[in-house]
Amino acid sequence: MPVITLPDGSQRHFDHPITIADVAASIGSGLAKAALAGEVNGKLVDTFSLIENDATLRIITDRDPEGLDIIRHSTAHLLAHAVKSLFPTAQVTIGPVIENGFYYDFAFGRPFSTEDLEKIEAKMSELIKQDIAVSRNVVGRDEAIAFFKGLGEEYKVKIIQDIPATETLTIYEQGDFADLCRGPHVPSTGKLKAFKLTKVSGAYWRGDSNNEMLQRVYGTAWKDKKTLDEYLKNLEEAEKRDHRKIAKAMDLFHIQEEAPGMVFWHNNGWTIYQQIKRYITERILENGYAEVSTPQIVDLELWKKSGHWAMFNEQMFTVESDNRHYAIKPMNCPCHVQIFKQGLKSYRDLPIRLAEFGSLHRNELSGAMHGLMRVRQLVQDDAHIFCTEDQLQEESLKFIQLLIDVYRDFGFNDVTVRLATRPLKRIGSDELWDHAENALLEALKKAGLTFAIFPEEGAFYGPKIEFHLKDCLNRMWQCGTLQLDYAQPARLEAYYIAEDGSKKTPVMLHRAILGSLERFIGVLLEHYAGKLPLWLAPQQAVMMNITDKQADYVVDITQKLKKQGVRVKSDLRNEKIGFKIREHTLAHIPHLLIAGDREVESRTISVRTMDGSDLGSMSLDQYVKFVETEVSKRGRIE
RNA sequence: GCCGACGUAGCUCAGGUGGUAGAGCAACUGAUUCGUAAUCAGUAGGUCCCGAGUUCGAGUCCCGGCGUCGGCACCA
Numbered sequence: 001m002p003v004i005t006l007p008d009g010s011q012r013h014f015d016h017p018i019t020i021a022d023v024a025a026s027i028g029s030g031l032a033k034a035a036l037a038g039e040v041n042g043k044l045v046d047t048f049s050l051i052e053n054d055a056t057l058r059i060i061t062d063r064d065p066e067g068l069d070i071i072r073h074s075t076a077h078l079l080a081h082a083v084k085s086l087f088p089t090a091q092v093t094i095g096p097v098i099e100n101g102f103y104y105d106f107a108f109g110r111p112f113s114t115e116d117l118e119k120i121e122a123k124m125s126e127l128i129k130q131d132i133a134v135s136r137n138v139v140g141r142d143e144a145i146a147f148f149k150g151l152g153e154e155y156k157v158k159i160i161q162d163i164p165a166t167e168t169l170t171i172y173e174q175g176d177f178a179d180l181c182r183g184p185h186v187p188s189t190g191k192l193k194a195f196k197l198t199k200v201s202g203a204y205w206r207g208d209s210n211n212e213m214l215q216r217v218y219g220t221a222w223k224d225k226k227t228l229d230e231y232l233k234n235l236e237e238a239e240k241r242d243h244r245k246i247a248k249a250m251d252l253f254h255i256q257e258e259a260p261g262m263v264f265w266h267n268n269g270w271t272i273y274q275q276i277k278r279y280i281t282e283r284i285l286e287n288g289y290a291e292v293s294t295p296q297i298v299d300l301e302l303w304k305k306s307g308h309w310a311m312f313n314e315q316m317f318t319v320e321s322d323n324r325h326y327a328i329k330p331m332n333c334p335c336h337v338q339i340f341k342q343g344l345k346s347y348r349d350l351p352i353r354l355a356e357f358g359s360l361h362r363n364e365l366s367g368a369m370h371g372l373m374r375v376r377q378l379v380q381d382d383a384h385i386f387c388t389e390d391q392l393q394e395e396s397l398k399f400i401q402l403l404i405d406v407y408r409d410f411g412f413n414d415v416t417v418r419l420a421t422r423p424l425k426r427i428g429s430d431e432l433w434d435h436a437e438n439a440l441l442e443a444l445k446k447a448g449l450t451f452a453i454f455p456e457e458g459a460f461y462g463p464k465i466e467f468h469l470k471d472c473l474n475r476m477w478q479c480g481t482l483q484l485d486y487a488q489p490a491r492l493e494a495y496y497i498a499e500d501g502s503k504k505t506p507v508m509l510h511r512a513i514l515g516s517l518e519r520f521i522g523v524l525l526e527h528y529a530g531k532l533p534l535w536l537a538p539q540q541a542v543m544m545n546i547t548d549k550q551a552d553y554v555v556d557i558t559q560k561l562k563k564q565g566v567r568v569k570s571d572l573r574n575e576k577i578g579f580k581i582r583e584h585t586l587a588h589i590p591h592l593l594i595a596g597d598r599e600v601e602s603r604t605i606s607v608r609t610m611d612g613s614d615l616g617s618m619s620l621d622q623y624v625k626f627v628e629t630e631v632s633k634r635g636r637i638e
Numbered sequence: 639g640c641c642g643a644c645g646u647a648g649c650u651c652a653g654g655u656g657g658u659a660g661a662g663c664a665a666c667u668g669a670u671u672c673g674u675a676a677u678c679a680g681u682a683g684g685u686c687c688c689g690a691g692u693u694c695g696a697g698u699c700c701c702g703g704c705g706u707c708g709g710c711a712c713c714a
Binding site: 103198199202209218248483510598 | 639640641642643649670671672673674675676677687688704705706707708709710711712713714
């Protein structure tokens with residue numbers, strides 16, 4: 001006779017096994033209607049599942065995060081249901097919940113068109129209206145295989161064959177549609193209120209590019225129309241922040257057909273670029289790095305020795321001259337090892353930190369390019385630290401601390417950190433890996449960072465820490481990285497003389513804070529929606545006159561401000577002041593400086609910021625001081 | 639690289655079923671001289687991504703290529 005304990009501690013006694021739906025109904029009719037699933041003793045189950053023994057129960061509604069996941073999962077099923085009824089030859093595969101929605105992969109003879117999508121959506125709405133009850137059946141393995149074979153669902157059969165024999169298999173049915181699924185699901189299709197199919201694309205079966213391509217349909221689902229609309233609106237807003245759009249509006253750069261994946265930086269964009277480079281140079285020099293510069297084109301022999309040619313030759317551009325074969329460098333590291341090797345190094349010289357803003361070329365697959373985020377020519381704020389085993393952890397910690405501080409200056413206080421550990425295919429002893437992983441782990445802990453461990457994701461030569469930033473559409477981009485490398489220094493025969501007089505191979509740390517400057521600028525533009533803080537803004541101020549009378553004054557003040565290092569231009573056009581203000585505000589110029597008769601009279605300028613606040617009149621000196629203070633704050637959030 | 643969509647004026651985009659390209663903004667010219675997010679009028683502007691084909695005739699249809707976009711895969 002089950003006694004059911006609810007989240008508020010109250011208990012309900014029943015004299016017979018009871019479903020969650022019934023418990024909900026016994027509490028109230030509103031809850032009965034809202035119930036999507038239940039959590040019984042910490043496990044999510046369907047509302048129609050039977051409770052036979054004493055249990056704690058939480059009824060899941062669309063107010064719970066789990067409720068939303070269930071809605072999305074059930075909407076994925078609804079999608080499959082609609083597809084199967086419209087296109088019976090389509091085979092179902094998997095349909096998981098993802099951030100903000102779900103997708104479902106189908107094997108189908110042809111791609112789905114946008115018209116198909118509309119039809120599918122309409123069918124889904126129809127199925128919702130019919131409010132079809134969902135049921136769950138536990139089935140035996142052979143039974144399940146026979147069942148899906150009978151339906152011609154070959155992929156489901158493959159999926160079942162891969163599920164461990166210990167797991168029970170369940171089939172969910174709604175009307176004439178059945179799918180292998182762990183559940184739970186909403187009790188009936190009528191519970192699904194707000195969804196939208198967003199895009200179709202190809203996706204490889206089991207994520208392997210050697211396999212056939214399936215048709216993936218993406219969708220989003222929410223508890224009600226209101227939250228769905230909010231989400232769609234947010235998406236639209238986010239798309240406006242796309243760095244490619246902002247760049248066009250701000251005249252930052254362009255990319256054209258003749259040089260795919262390579263950037264033509266316009267003056268405005270290049271000003272940002274230079275500003276960042278200058279800043280990083282300053283920061284690394286004060287942190288004991290030495291800046292170097294190495295060749296762009298290097299004989300293939302070096303890349304063979306370093307291991308790059310064997311691993312990454314498809315992504316390397318090559319050139320030929322005088323019967324010699326060269327590669328345009330995709331990375332700086334082998335060249336930095338060459339500098340390390342010049343002259344005998346003692347343990348006393350270590351650590352040696354070599355930094356370079358080298359231009360790198362990587363022949364990325366054509367489909368991989370993405371604005372500034374993924375390009376074929378890039379510059380990293382790259383450096384390699386050569387050190388001893390003992391210095392590993394301290395160097396790692398120092399780097400992480402520098403990175404965090406630099407990110408703060410750019411206004412990023414929220415960074416996703418991953419520790420990628422030993423992959424299956426690797427070189428080096430387990431002791432070495434223990435040591436290396438531990439060094440990074442300890443460094444992360446000491447730095448006080450929260451991070452996730454990504455097992456088997458490390459490089460073949462060593463573990464790595466990845467620092468990811470999000471773009472406006474929530475796509476993650478790796479920016480910073482710290483990698484331990486035991487292989488290259490040895491392969492390229494770098495050594496130092498240890499305390500005991502023996503030759504030892506140094507450990508090499510590959511590290512970058514911003515990663516590719518191109519990508520970082522892309523993320524930065526989206527982060528700020530183009531409204532860069534003063535220190536980065538390519539144009540910091542525009543000085544404008546109200547009528548022609550103040551033109552000379554404006555030219556004079558502009559000149560003086562330029563001499564003081566302010567990135568300012570004048571706008572003397574015969575336009576109304578409102579028009580000029582609007583234009584420069586839309587161009588995200590931080591300071592709008594205005595001079596009318598009053599200002600000429602008092603030798604001042606009227607200062608307005610791009611967010612619309614009027615700072616009143618100030619003298620030239622006052623303004624320059626104001627700029628200096630703002631610039632020195634950089635992008636830090638107090 | 640794979641699947642799909644797209645490529646028209648400087649920008650954003652319109653151009654059922656084939657009949658010599660259009661709007662808004664920007665540009666240019668003129669008027670206006672104005673106080674914090676759009677003054678008015680006029681003018682000019684095109685290799686419709688490239689190549690081949692079907693057709694009397696192609697921005698539109700077919701084929702091939704390039705690029706971009708959304709995903710997949712990849713990402714030292």
